[in-house]
Amino acid sequence: QRTKTFRTRKDARAWLTTTRSKVDRGNYVRxxxxxxxxxxxxxxxxxxxxxxxxxxxxxxxxxxxxxxxxxxxxxxxxxxxxxxxxxxxxxxxxxxxxxxxxxxxxxxxxxxxxxxxxxxxxxxxxxxxxxxxxxxxxVDHAAGEARPGAAWSPAEAAAFKAVAGWDRLHAAWLFTCCGLRRGEVLGLEWDRDVDLDGATVTVTVSRTSVGGEIVEGPPKTRRGARTLPLDAAMVAALRRLRQRQSEERLAAGPAYEGSEGKVVVDEIGRPPRPEWYSDMFAKIARQAEVPVIRLHDARHTSVTIMRSLGIAAHVVAAWHGHDEAVMARTYTHTYLDEMRYAAQRLADNS
CATH class of the missing domain: 1.10.150.130 (Tyrosine recombinase, N-terminal domain)
Structure with missing residues (x-):
């Protein structure tokens, strides 16, 4: 029980009247x-x-x-x-x-x-x-909100992929150009997520950096956990990468550290930090003489290219693992055949 003291009875009655009025209106806060x-x-x-x-x-x-x-x-x-x-x-x-x-x-x-x-x-x-x-x-929002992310043209995306084709992690860059988030690419594991015979990849884990520490967890949204078809070029790039990693494992011997089976690792099996992956993306962009956009904007690029090709909006959203609330408001079920069509159109036009 709480008590409150007033100088006069009049003050007390005034406070009581005001308080009861607030209670009646539902806006009293103790x-x-x-x-x-x-x-x-x-x-x-x-x-x-x-x-x-x-x-x-x-x-x-x-x-x-x-x-x-x-x-x-x-x-x-x-x-x-x-x-x-x-x-x-x-x-x-x-x-x-x-x-x-x-x-x-x-x-x-x-x-x-x-x-x-x-x-x-x-x-x-x-x-x-x-x-x-x-x-x-x-309080009003501040004026001058930052502009939306940039995107490459199909020709610029193709130029990037051409130069990335000479890189050891060519397969990873193809995933990035197809709209996978950085953490999704770095979280992929061979045995768990990649089916080369079935030509699919399944996104199940995201590998990110939080406060300087590496954190692995589920994808950003529930829709982020998804299975995507692989075109022939991506399957070939993945087979080359796996073969190269096997050779590197034999060459390194006991020094090889790749026990987790990650798809994206260095020459002795160590998964890279996310920041390094972003830096390498910028380096390849400079080599390809295309605008150095944010790595996340490669995802925006793939969305833009797919939409410009007339691929259905719900397929584009499902491909990129868009937020479930957006999907529920806008889209319907997506069939694997539609996803395969989207994969091929994206490969043929970038």
């Missing part, structure tokens, strides 16, 4: 001392328990870091829209920057990621009766 930091810890833990991937959890934590730095000790119930505006302004003028050139503003995309994540966290506070309203929802 006073609390929880800080912004404490609530964000609670929200992050609820996301972890809900099964969010380590990479997603890291994104949440990074997005909220400016909020914690500037507002972490502030009582949650005292948080105002003006406070969130202060964080937004500090990010845009560079005073909230943790790394890089001091005073250089953070991008609108980074600011909006902070706002979106904070809104999610404060939505939970509203639902749990900690605060009356979500003050982050009262």
């Amino acid at each position: 006073p609390g001392k929880e800080t912004v930091d404490t609530h964000l810890d609670s929200w992050l833990e609820s996301k972890r328990l809900a099964g969010k991937r380590p990479a997603t959890m890291r994104c949440y934590a990074d997005a909220l870091r400016p909020v914690r730095t500037l507002l972490g000790t502030k009582p949650l119930q005292a948080l105002k829209a003006e406070d969130v505006e202060t964080v937004k302004a500090a990010m845009l003028n560079g005073t909230a920057r943790r790394i890089g050139t001091e005073g250089k503003s953070l991008s609108a995309r980074t600011v909006n990621l902070m706002l979106g994540t904070l809104r999610q966290a404060l939505d939970q506070a509203v639902r749990r009766g900690k605060v009356i309203r979500n003050v982050a929802a009262l």
Whole structure:
């Protein structure tokens, strides 16, 4: 039981009337001392328990870091829209920057990621009766959102693949050009995922880097776990890579470390770090004299090429393992024959 003291009976009656009115309207919140930091810890833990991937959890934590730095000790119930505006302004003028050139503003995309994540966290506070309203929802997004990712033309994609054909990991680059995510390519294993006789590859594991540590887990979305057909060129490239790895294993002897059977390994069987794979992608792009786009934009390229070829939208989405919510709103069942057709059209036109 809590008690509250007032100077006069009139003050007490006024408080009681106001409180009863708030209760009747459903917007009464019992006073609390929880800080912004404490609530964000609670929200992050609820996301972890809900099964969010380590990479997603890291994104949440990074997005909220400016909020914690500037507002972490502030009582949650005292948080105002003006406070969130202060964080937004500090990010845009560079005073909230943790790394890089001091005073250089953070991008609108980074600011909006902070706002979106904070809104999610404060939505939970509203639902749990900690605060009356979500003050982050009262703050406008930063203008100047980053432009969508770039994409190669079919000719540029073909030029990249021509140069990549001379690389030891030619098969891996073909997977990248066909729209597999970086983590999906690096997570592939010969015995578990690759069926050369059946000409299919199954995406079951994603290998990513989170905070400098290598993490293996399920694909990014439920739709990310998928089986894709392989065209003849991809099967041939995979057979060459497996033969080469067998020769490297014999040459290295006891020094060979490839016990996991990963498809993408170095000459002594060690899986590369994801960052190295991205660096090699950029190196081959420069050698091919094509624009050095982000590795993830190779995925955007394959989507663009497939759509330009008239391949059905639901096939393109299923091929790339798009988010299940998008699939449910837009697409229907995809048949393996349609996927094989998509694979061949993509191979013939890039």
